[in-house]
Amino acid sequence: MFKHFIMLEWKAFLRSASLGTNIAMKIFMGFFAVYFMVIFIAAGVGAFYILKEEGYEPLATVNKFMIYYLFADLLIRYFLQKMPVLNIKPLLTLPIKRNTIVHFTLGKTALSFFNWSHALFFIPFSIVLLLNGYNTINVVLWHLGMMSLFYLNNFINVLINNKNSVFYSVIAVVGGFGLAHYYELFDVTTYTQPFFQAMYETFFVFLIPMILVAATYYFAFNYFKSNLNLDEGLATKSDIAKTQNFTFLDQFGTLGTFLKNDIRLLLRNKRSKTTLIMSFLFIFYGLLFFTNSIEAYQSPMFQIFAGIFVSGGFLFTFGQFVPSWDSAYYQLMMSQNIQYREYISSKWWLMVIGTLISTILASFYLFFGLHTYLLIVCGAIFNIGVNSHLVMLGGAFVKTPIDLTTGKGAFGDKQAFNFKTMLIAIPKMLFPMALYAIGNYFFSQNIGLLFVALAGIIGFAFRNYVFNQIEKIYKREKYATIAAYKQKN
């Protein structure tokens, strides 16, 4: 029976839409994957020596921060690792025992990237420990204990999947500990570190995570088995809908009609909500730059880079997928009496509003001085005047359908990669950086800012021209776009 399952999985993998992209993309993704593996392995090898050089006992230090590592892992899993329940449906009516199905589904999660990727760090780290004279048996036991902890996370994630209240309270507690640790109020690691250390020092503590893995597996198994019905565990949740008419937008005519829809699009779909959250996080990206915490980020060019990103998070994450946001019903749009101009300006206005809101929210940067906030404001002007056009021009070439109902793919994955979009993306960042650097170098900081803002205003003057170009692309690519959007993942 398992042989059949494995065959199914293999085919699902080979024939998945993400693998079916073009060969250049595959190579690129391959490089990306190798790059990350190398980074992980290098971190595993390097951690020992770096920590030692800094005067820390390497194993004890890793054990100290293990608690945060584990919870960060859980956090990432919660958002990204999905339970593969949907593919179970066709199996239910076949003559297969329920236990087999559940065992297989749970077993499958064990092979996930989220589990074995940690081995890329821990195996080299353990080997380096051995090479440096740590006791072999103890290191092996410690290693087994660590890997068990990740599997524990795996099954905890299965159990708390979609239980937001549990999840957020755990995160709040751990986040609280982290802050308390940072401000030296209370150090939770003094209590947790001995536990992880004991996995190395004793012969039995490593059994605790293993027993816990078995226990969580048992619970997950029972939970799944009892919920293996179409109307319970496998049911797709549907939201309670309420009609929102946004009548105040009626005064803008057709533009208002589209804006209304776009606002609903943003608020009611998982994928677009992820985009909103990401745009919000972008606002805090500037903290890395303006707190002077990273040396390389202190040059003036990177300061304006930060200004562009802080105000432009929404513009970039949303704009790069115009018109793919409407891919699910693009046929409808193309057979309705729609003026492209109104459609494009609606998206443009949405990006402008998003940029303005980000800029206002970012006003807390005034705390770092007026100049810092001016960087953001000028970044916003440049975003509205120039980048909004570039982003939409790039988006016009992206022909990947977006599945609004899943949060997947929001992290700028392969969908955004496309030679033309890459080419258009370069000036978005480099151009303002160069302008600011020139102004700053020859005159003063403020002249640099003025240059960036002026470029934005000049770009704004080209609005009609750019809209015409985008319109032409939409028209030229109409059939190809419709055909591409029809292909479901």
Next chain:
Amino acid sequence: MIQVNNLSKTYNNGVKVLNITNLDIPKGQSFGLVGNNGAGKTTFFSLLLDLIQPSTGFIKNNSIQVNLSEAWKPFTAAFIDESFLIGYLTAEEYFYFIGDLRNQNKADVDALLAKHEEFFNGEILKSKKYLRDLSKGNMKKVGIIAALIGNPEVVIFDEPFANLDPTTVNRLKKIIKELSENPEVTVLVSSHDLVHTVEVCNRIVALNKGEIVKDIETSPETLKELEAFFAV
């Protein structure tokens, strides 16, 4: 109203899925398109709506060649499949959206919805559901009524009877018959179901592998003739 001239569609793999030398659908006709799976019904409608490009020939809708000008859009409405629905809207929002695009105010749309309240069977309006969460049949009802907003002169339904319950099918037949009684409105319907099509259409064209194999005015004998044709 609709003229088809030397229309053909060939895909890259060399398969010709549609080939119509000549077809003329006069204004006010209710036109039924029947055929097996793969006969080219949906392809024909997609070409009529300029969603795909013809390999040769053209279609004129009210003297406007559909792949050259967009001027046919204001008086043409269609429901092909669920990809014509916007999943994250409620039914009301969707109707008002289509209404806005067709220059109908809220009152016009409300009047139309009130007229078809029976058709919705109380499961659509104020159902607190987004369209994506409706059943297939209810989605279809929404799409069909949305296509009637703004008094279009050309109405296109692809497989409107599929997935509907018997009562709704009868109500839908009533709606289509009413539409076809209006001499200004041309209705195009495709279906696998010969009985339904014969009942609502006054002309029936049968497609087989992209070619027109029958073109008949509906009469009492039509059904028998068609059944004989599709008999195994």
